[in-house]
Amino acid sequence: MAEARSDILLDRMMSLHPKIIDLTLDRMHRLLAALDRPEAKLPPVIHIAGTNGKGSTLAMLRAGIEGAGQSAHVYTSPHLARFHERIRLSGALIDEDLLSDILDECLAANGPDSITYFEITTAAALLAFTRAPADWTLLETGLGGRLDATNVVDQPRLTILTPIDLDHQQYLGETLAEIATEKAGIIKRGVPCVVGPQQDEALEVIEARAERLGAPLLAFGQHWHVWEERGRLIFQDETGLIDLPLPNLVGGHQIVNAGATLAALRHLGSDETACEAAVTQAEWPARMQRLKAGPLVEIAQAAGSDLWLDGGHNPAAALAIVESLSRLPEKPTHLICGMLNTKDVGGFMRPLAGVADSLHGVSIPGQAATLSGAETVAKARASGLTAETADDLESALRAILSQHPGARVLICGSLYLAGIVLQQNG
Incomplete structure (x- = not known):
């Protein structure tokens, strides 16, 4: 094209x-x-x-x-x-x-x-x-x-x-x-x-x-x-x-x-x-948005799971995510997270430790300031989260669903990452 x-x-x-x-x-x-x-x-x-x-x-x-x-x-x-x-x-x-x-x-x-x-x-x-x-x-x-x-x-x-x-x-x-x-x-x-x-x-x-x-x-x-x-x-x-x-x-x-x-x-x-x-x-994408279509959604739906997206990336946004999750039906919640090295990563992670069952860290494609998946995982573990790395979004999603079918999965940490998700699942 x-x-x-x-x-x-x-x-x-x-x-x-x-x-x-x-x-x-x-x-x-x-x-x-x-x-x-x-x-x-x-x-x-x-x-x-x-x-x-x-x-x-x-x-x-x-x-x-x-x-x-x-x-x-x-x-x-x-x-x-x-x-x-x-x-x-x-x-x-x-x-x-x-x-x-x-x-x-x-x-x-x-x-x-x-x-x-x-x-x-x-x-x-x-x-x-x-x-x-x-x-x-x-x-x-x-x-x-x-x-x-x-x-x-x-x-x-x-x-x-x-x-x-x-x-x-x-x-x-x-x-x-x-x-x-x-x-x-x-x-x-x-x-x-x-x-x-x-x-x-x-x-x-x-x-x-x-x-x-x-x-x-x-x-x-x-x-x-x-x-x-x-x-x-x-x-x-x-x-x-x-x-x-x-x-x-x-x-x-x-x-x-x-x-x-x-x-x-x-x-x-x-x-x-x-x-x-x-x-x-009002419509505003990537703010606690439940994704309805696309290849990642199809993977989630095949496992009986729902897939959510939020582009928040600072401590106040993490608190908003926690509050939003409290309003949804109770079920295990697993995070896929990619962040930039210019953000308060620990401040974002700490509120999530009380509501997320695990986190998979990924890098953000095309962003020079991205944290690597390993760096994100290190920050997550220091904040009290169970965490492991993944090569990309799809790998992270499949790893979560292979162990936790039916769970809620939330992709979060960056508007740049959210943009990639929406491009793939538009």
Whole structure:
């Protein structure tokens, strides 16, 4: 099969800067100026940052907006199977021809100047959003917030901060306060900000920045509340209480993600139809996703087992996995895990030791920063897990099912690994 034109252009973009990540907005502003400032021509923007839950929150927002009969441009990262997943125009994935044309245009505008892959592809997304009508623009930060390439819109309509935790310390700072300072950098002067549950150290940083900029906060536990009661989701804010079905996205952590979404929608004037669509119609792959088709699923089904996928890769994500598993029917659970050496591997493993019967460690194909299967296993054993290595996903799955037919199998540890799984089982 011939390589897609967009893939060729994206490969060229990878060579425009020696570092994958180099946080500054200078290059971004230069390129956007050369493109005639697309960030100033977008439909009203909702900008989302946080450590965990921002993708799920964005997915629910999109579902709520579409449930109200409106449309949204959406920018997310990273992609799982194809780059096109990052850019939705009025709800539909960008098509190959438009993506290639936009990438070409950005490469020409940038010329020989240095720019990171994420910066130039973010500029491409913003430019694409000016080529089609929509009611809203939903932007998910890539890393941090203050110096993230998405943080170029002077006056978004709303910002949202999902729970902030330790992650990407090599770029964002070693302490929770330092990381919160970076994430809270999306708060703009006078622009309301919806704030999900936060640790005190992070909340203090957020409140201080919001006060300095005169940005009204809509904070969990103060301005809105959300909880589960008798198998329903109950949300309450200053305008009243609504009773909705539980989110279709799996896990108790999705209750608070739904709460932030509902706080945003109600602030924007959405009705209960939109709110119900947000919690019942959202789709977000690789977040406690039960796989339904594909060769790996066929292997699992032949042994009477179910196969699950989660791309979480930090301690807070591991806690969410543990909570999600507690809501599923009780059965032995075995993990297939691949992780990058840039992550807090022990912090991810330790919560899982109490719920997983075993772990098989694999390397992540195509990722230079992958831990080897043996390194992953060493970390798992140090965290109290029974673990052994496997050559690849299929070998790991077959090894588990040969000894434990009927068990639940969860593939976890990395969005990059999740992307490979979805490519094989799309």
